[in-house]
Amino acid sequence: MDRVTRLAAQRAVVIFSMSSCCMCHTVTRLFCELGVNPTVVELDEDPRGKEMEKALGRLLGRSPAVPAVFIGGRLVGSTDKVMSLHLSGNLVPMLRNAGALWV
Numbered sequence: 001m002d003r004v005t006r007l008a009a010q011r012a013v014v015i016f017s018m019s020s021c022c023m024c025h026t027v028t029r030l031f032c033e034l035g036v037n038p039t040v041v042e043l044d045e046d047p048r049g050k051e052m053e054k055a056l057g058r059l060l061g062r063s064p065a066v067p068a069v070f071i072g073g074r075l076v077g078s079t080d081k082v083m084s085l086h087l088s089g090n091l092v093p094m095l096r097n098a099g100a101l102w103v
Contacts (some may be wrong), residue, residue, distance in 0.1 A: 002056040008070035012100035013038040016056055016068040019045060023079045024067040029083065036100045058089065072098030083088060 009016045013031055017024035019042045031038045043049035043066065056065035059075055069076045071094055076082060085091040095101045 001009045001058075004052050004055045004074075007039075007041055007052075008075070009073040010070060011035075012098040013040040013095065014070045016052065016066055016070075017042055018064075018066050019053070021064075023051055023065055027067045027069060027079050030086065034095065034101070036095055040101075071095065071100065 004016070007016075014034050015028055015031070015038050017023065017028065017040050028038060030039055035060055041052070043053050046052065051064050056068045057063045059065075060068060060078065062078075067082075069078070069082050076085070076094075082091065085094065092101065
């Protein structure tokens with residue numbers, strides 16, 4: 001859990017992902033198209049990925065635990081929560097407040 005929270009706090013937007021997950025790719029692409037340069041932690045490519053995946057599962061209360069999106073060091077959630085924020089117009093202001101967007 002410490003590793004997850006430490007990584008999540010290092011950058012404005014951190015996405016915990018699996019390289020083969022289409023929803024992870026979709027969420028990452030959304031942030032890139034908005035002009036955000038997220039840090040993407042590919043759990044299947046990290047030696048401690050399984051440990052982090054379990055910790056994320058406990059935080060989210062579900063499995064699979066990816067994508068798990070953190071903005072400003074806080075857990076936002078998965079694809080459904082990110083898309084809901086985007087469609088309601090609340091994602092961009094949240095990204096600005098976290099310092100991920102300047103415009």
